[in-house]
Amino acid sequence: MAMLTLDFRRDHAPTPWAGGLLLAAGIVAGVLLWNHYQRLVAETTEAEASVRASGIATRRTKTPALPAAEVQKAVLEVRRASEILARLKLPWNELFGSVESAQSPDVALLAIESDTEKRRVKISAEAKDPQAMLDYLRFLQAQPTLSDIYLQSHQYQQQDPQHPVRFMLGANWSVRQ
DSSP states (O other): OOOOOOOOSOSSOOOHHHHHHHHHHHHHHHHHHHHHHHHHHHHHHHHHHHHHHHHHHHHHSOOOOOOHHHHHHHHHHHHHHHHHHHHHHSOHHHHHHHHHTTOBTTEEEEEEEEETTTTEEEEEEEESSHHHHHHHHHHHHTOTTEEEEEEEEEEEOTTSTTOOEEEEEEEEEOOOO
């Protein structure tokens, strides 16, 4: 392996003009960058002023009024939504609980129809015999959620060999809100 010799003394002087040239190039680059920065600042300020002016102009312009048909349509939609919300707030569980608590092996519940605006309920059922129908009616009369219960109609099912009685009850639905 060859021996390495280091020379810490310099016999020749470096070129004196290279440092000056590098300094001059740095100053020119700095001036150019400063000019570019000033142009960008001016453009940004101008753009911000334009955005502010257009925002002020937008706030000053009035939004056009909706046509009467669209306003009326929106009012009807809000009214319909309010009706649906009112129906959902009704105590349905109390009504169903009262009707279902009258379970009897002799009576089969067929349908429940409600008129929530009038607070009326129609109950359709089928009983084994007229006595089971009357017992069911008496039981429902004892329920606190139903009042003024009456027999709307009844009919013997002749096609069925056991001749059950199909009947419909009407009642007022007492709603506690």
